[in-house]
Amino acid sequence: MSKNVRLVQQAMVVFTLLAGFLSAGSAFSDKVKLDSDFIPLTKGRPYIHVLHEGRSIRVQRVQDPDYELRGYFAKTARKCPSFCIQPITPAPGIQVIGEIELFDFMETELRDGKGLLIDARTPAWHKKGVIPGSINIPFTHLTKTADDPEVLDAFELFGVREREEPVFYEKLLEEWGWSRPPYLTDKWDFTNAKTLVLYCNGPACGQSPRAIRGLLRLGYPADKIRYYRGGMQLWQLWGLTTVVPNE
Amino acid sequence: MAEKGGNGFFMSVLGFLPVIGILGFSTIASSADDYLSELEVEAGKVDAERIDPGRATDPGAAKQSAEGEQASQSQEKLDLAAQRANFESLLKKHYFGTYGFYRKLPERSRQEVFGEYRRGVGMDKIRKKIVSRLLQH
Numbered sequence: 001m002s003k004n005v006r007l008v009q010q011a012m013v014v015f016t017l018l019a020g021f022l023s024a025g026s027a028f029s030d031k032v033k034l035d036s037d038f039i040p041l042t043k044g045r046p047y048i049h050v051l052h053e054g055r056s057i058r059v060q061r062v063q064d065p066d067y068e069l070r071g072y073f074a075k076t077a078r079k080c081p082s083f084c085i086q087p088i089t090p091a092p093g094i095q096v097i098g099e100i101e102l103f104d105f106m107e108t109e110l111r112d113g114k115g116l117l118i119d120a121r122t123p124a125w126h127k128k129g130v131i132p133g134s135i136n137i138p139f140t141h142l143t144k145t146a147d148d149p150e151v152l153d154a155f156e157l158f159g160v161r162e163r164e165e166p167v168f169y170e171k172l173l174e175e176w177g178w179s180r181p182p183y184l185t186d187k188w189d190f191t192n193a194k195t196l197v198l199y200c201n202g203p204a205c206g207q208s209p210r211a212i213r214g215l216l217r218l219g220y221p222a223d224k225i226r227y228y229r230g231g232m233q234l235w236q237l238w239g240l241t242t243v244v245p246n247e
Numbered sequence: 248m249a250e251k252g253g254n255g256f257f258m259s260v261l262g263f264l265p266v267i268g269i270l271g272f273s274t275i276a277s278s279a280d281d282y283l284s285e286l287e288v289e290a291g292k293v294d295a296e297r298i299d300p301g302r303a304t305d306p307g308a309a310k311q312s313a314e315g316e317q318a319s320q321s322q323e324k325l326d327l328a329a330q331r332a333n334f335e336s337l338l339k340k341h342y343f344g345t346y347g348f349y350r351k352l353p354e355r356s357r358q359e360v361f362g363e364y365r366r367g368v369g370m371d372k373i374r375k376k377i378v379s380r381l382l383q384h
Contacts, residue, residue, distance in 0.1 A: 038325075038329065040329075044332075044333075044336055045333050045336065045337075046329040046330065046332070046333050047329070047330055047333060048333070049330075049364065049365055049367055050367070051367035055367075056365060056366050056367035058330075060300045061300055062298065062300045063300060071293070071294055071296060072292055072293040072294070079285070082281075082282055082285040082286075082289075083285075083289070107337055107341075107370075108341060108370065111367070111369050111370050112369045112370050112371050113369060121286075122283070122286055122287070122290065124286070124287055124290035124291070125286070125290045125293070127295065128290065128293045128294070128295045128296070129293075129295060129296055129297050129298075140283070206282075207286070236298060239298060239300060240298065240300075241297075241298055241299060241300055242296075242297045242298045243297050244295050244296070244297045247297070
């Protein structure tokens, strides 16, 4: 008798789970129906909101199926050596990301103030249009020496602190190579440094790779730097929202 | 004699070292300057332009009939619904625990939380708001 009761209970559990799955499925299909003509950023993600110069900007794709990229970023030929195709990674250990990873970054670390999206181009480029949520720190600022005021300003913004003098035994252990706390260099403390995503004009742009190599030379940890290689060109190719600064 | 000649050669090379150094440095500096000036020239070819899909897809912005206005309103509603679905899936994906609390909130509080998200408030603050609203109920 008790065995039968248990069987019935198990059947009910299975039935309940099945009903749950089915209702979730129908809710999902309703959602899909709702946006059937809409071209989302990715499946299940129609837009994202990004804060840019104090305004909330909706990042989405162009919905016009006849939309074509025009202007400078539609061109394919670039002078080389100045604008050669760049390698996939600008330096060993740097994570290269695409659009989806950039959306994720915008919705998490950037929104929470734990990361920065950096347009590493010179101001002449920056003022023509940018990815929402980004700030301009030209690569020329990040390729200088550690005591340069522009580097110091940038590091302050990135949450980098000057390292406090270690006590003698810490120093000794470090000199012997027995202990080196993570994210510490002789001069800098990168423990609370923000995650940086750098971009420039696209795969044929050398500005953000230069900035990244400059940051690495200054000791910025490679695992806190990401490179959006697609840059402005691929961002616009997907018909994604751009903004003109101070407009 | 030969030794003296060798010394003379080394001395003359040493004498040229600063010149070689200066030449090398100026070559590097001028190539950096060249790159910067080429960047400036190239930037001059770009027109300031933004892509605004929201505005582009806004159905019939200025000259619209009552029908057009209705369509615009329903489009707006669809947009809001899609944005909210997006926000909820973000919560579910990255902050599953908070999503559970959010689900327990009454509709009014959920709308309030979503409004904060649309204004670009950070997720830390949004999560705190969800918890505080949950504690109020």
